Structures are given as structure tokens and as C-alpha cells.
Amino acid sequence: MSSVHAIRWLSANSLVLESMTWDEYKTCMHSLFLVSDWEHSTHMDVLRIQQNSGSFVKFSLEMMGKNNLLARTDSFLNDELLCNTLEANMDRELAQECNRENLVSIISLHNWLDKVKRLNERKHQRLEEITCEFTKLNARTPLGSCINFRPTTATRLPVPGAAASSALSSTFVPIPKLLQTEHELLSANGSSGPVI
DSSP: OOOHHHHHHHHHTHHHHHHSOHHHHHHHHHHHHSOTTHHHHHHHHHHHOOOTTSOHHHHHHHHHHHHHTTTTSTTOOOHHHHHHHHHHHSOHHHHHHHHHTTGGGOOOHHHHHHHHHHHHHHHHHHHHHHHHHHHHHHHHSOGGGOTTOOOOGGGOOOOTTSOHHHHHHOSOOOOOOOOHHHHHHHHHTTOOSOOO
């Protein structure tokens, strides 16, 4: 121990510490250094861990590591509960894939984790292939047929009744004003919009 305070504390309490059983020592250390509800708060942290769109391996290791802090407590998740919690908090598409593959029949946590890891890798590989194909398709597609095509001022057509130069010089295309009869028709049919 490098801390002078810790060394002093240990030397001052060495007789008491040596006379304790392991369980008494743990209880003493918990009371001195852990908050009173550490078990409950750690358990809640385990249950809140989500995979979202991240790696399944990273997500599962984070949950198992946090769960290991609860070893030898009532809040510790055994393999079955850990498996259920992982499945409940994993990516939705991955959970559906696990359901289709009938992974509930796998009893060993290690084997289940290995199978889910492979399913997750396969899912990410398919996503990368789709992204690559989409990128290639966009590279070959003419500009005007793209879904996200935004016309520039040079490609805008003049609005009937507006000067051609104003349509080319501005990205704003004015909407023609309604006639009085059109206002009356809208009002009669329940439109509560302002009359311009």
C-alpha cells in the first residue's frame, strides 16, 4: 500500500483485523467504504445497460462485469437470469434474429453468447453490404432520379405568372394568392385558416 493513511489505519487496527473472520472483514470494509445501498444501485445499473446500436460483445462484457460485482449477494444474476437480461436489453433486430434461430434451446451461457455474437457479426456484415450497394447505386444513378435530389436554382422551372428571372434568382417559389371565391369555399367547408 502506498498511502500513508492506509498504512497507519492498518497498523492501528491490525489486532482487530486479524481477529476477524472473512465475512466479518467484508462487512467491516463494506460499512467503511461502500454506500449503504451499493448492492441495489449496482443491480439497477446492471438492469439498465442497453446494447443500442453498439457491439454485442462490448455490451455483454459490460453487463457481465457489472454483474460480477454482485457475486455472493442476493442480487447476483445467475447464468439464466443474465441470459434473459442480455436478451431483453439487446438490439431489437438481434433479439428477433435470436428468436428466429430458437436460441432459447441453448442451455450453456457460453454457447449462447457465442451464437449471439455470430448472429450480431452476420447482421453487421449484411448492413455493411447494403450500405456498400447503396453507395454504388447512388454513384451510377443520374442526379435527377435520386431520392434525396434537391433542385438548385438553375434547375427550377418558372412559375406561371411569375417572371422567369425571379424563379432563377431565388430558391423561394411564391404560392399564388387565393381568389375571394376560393376563400369563401374554404370557409364554408370548415377551414379555420386566416384569410389573406
